[in-house]
Amino acid sequence: MMRFLCFTALSIQFLLLVTNCLTLNDSTTTHHRHECNQHESNALLNFKQSFIRSKYASYSPFSYPKTVSGIPTTDCCSWDGIECDELTGHVISIDLSSSLLYGFMDPNSTLFSLVHLQSLDLSDNDFNHSQIPARIGDLSQLRHLNLSHGNENTFSGEVPPQVSQLSNLLSLDLRSYTLESRPYYLINNLQLKASTLTSLTQNTTRLEHLRLNFVTISSSLPHTLTNLTSLQMLSLFNCELHGEFPLGIFHLPNLTVLDLGENQNLRGLLPNFFSKTLVTIYLPRTSFYGTLPTSIENLTSLNWFEISSCNFYGVIPSSIGNLTQLALLDLTNNSFDGEIPHSLFGFENLVNLFLDYNFFEGHLALDMFLKLKMLNGLGLSHNKLSLFSQNRAVNVTTLPPIQ
Structure with a gap:
């Protein structure tokens, strides 16, 4: 009986010791969690105060207005949109x-003193046509940079050119975009020299995006784009590109989205496809040319294929019937001929099919x-086609598209 009591007492003491150690570790971890550095807090406050809020921005x-939470007496790590390293x-x-930020971006903004930044997203604010400061190159730890705008x-x-010094970048977004499907009216306010683009890709x-x-x-x-084996998204809509498109880009092993639309002087052929990663190929209003390769059947993940006005x-190869994930197929305004493969009509996910002109x-x-149970848009006009319904032919030469 005495042995049992002694053993029990020792067990309790051991458990108390373990509990105390765990408590000590927790308190030590909490104790070492640093608050925002005062210098960095001031830098953020100065950056915030250089702009006004505008509902049109x-x-x-x-x-x-995320910056409302930036109160000087509070830890900047708790402010909306700010993340800090827990240890430092x-x-x-x-x-x-x-x-809703509106104002001019100071070339020597205190923002560029935050040299530990890994992600900077200032998208969809109005910087009043100021230039992207050269000091952006000071943020050498950046992995994600987004300066895009919704208009x-x-x-x-x-x-x-200092952008090309950001060697840790995984994503760079400088685009203009809208919620409209055809944003042709936007103006190209930014220019990127070919030498800067080459340096960036080297x-x-x-880079992934x-x-x-x-x-x-x-x-x-630049052909250096073909060396970006991690690239998943390449979006260069309306960049006034010209010359021959490097075919090797199609073969990048992780590429899912390729958007080159509205570059009317950009030429290129579709290669023999091997990759199964491509989800979107968007080439409308370019000078891409040639035939559709039978190897298109390998693009089994393809969801969006638009090559209109090229x-x-x-003829369309019957192997296109393997693209069972297609939601949109737009071949409008080309010189395709022959019969439309019947395999096209087995796409249960197809929402839009445009073959006009x-x-x-x-x-x-x-x-x-x-x-085609999901079909919402259909265009067959300006071809030499007839539709048959109960032994009755309907000419669709001038039939308008269904939208």
Whole structure:
């Protein structure tokens, strides 16, 4: 009995010791959690005070003034849109997107003293056509940089070559965009020199997302882009690109989105496809040319394929029937001919099918369209096609598209 009591007492003492150790560790961890550095707090406050709030500065319907939470007497790590390193207290992330900020970006802003920053998102604010400061290159730890805008980009002038010094970048977004599906009216306020783009693609070898829509580049694309094996998204809509498109970009092993639309002088062929990662190929109003390769069947993840108003010709290979994930297929205004493959009409996920202004010929039974249960938009006009319904032919030469 005495042995049992002694053992029990020892067990209780051991448990108390373990509990005390755990409590000590927790308190030690809490004790070492640093608050925001005063210098960095002041830098954020100065940056905030250099702008006013304007309801017209942000395009998003979900915008709100995140900087309201920036009160000098509080820890800046608790402010809306600010993230700090738990151990050092250094500011590592700023997300002031859609914060109704209006004003001029000071070339020597205190923002650029926050050298521990890994993520900076100032998208969808109005910087009154100021230039992107060259001191952006001081933020050498940046992994994510987003200066895009939901309407015309409110930065203007040349993108500083110092951007190419940000060798840790995983994503760069300088685009203009709208919620409209056809944003052709936007103005290219930013310019990017070909030499800067080349340096950027040489130095930022881990880049995953590059979005430069409506940034004037006015050159051919550097072949160094084909070395970005981590690249997942390349979006260069309306950049005034010209010359021959490097075919190797299609073969990047992780590429899912390729958007080159509205670059009317950009030429290129579709290669033999091997990758199964591509989800979007968007090439409307470019000078891409040639035929659709039968290897298109390998693009089994493809959801969006738009090559309207290009210079493609020939027949559509029946192997296109393997693209069962397609939601949109737009071949409008090319020189395709022959019959439309019946395999197209087995796409249960297809929402939009536009084949207008080509040289397709033959007869299509209306029953074929019944399989397209998700179909919302259909364009077959200005071809040599006839639809058959209960032994009755309907000419669709001038039939307007269904939208």
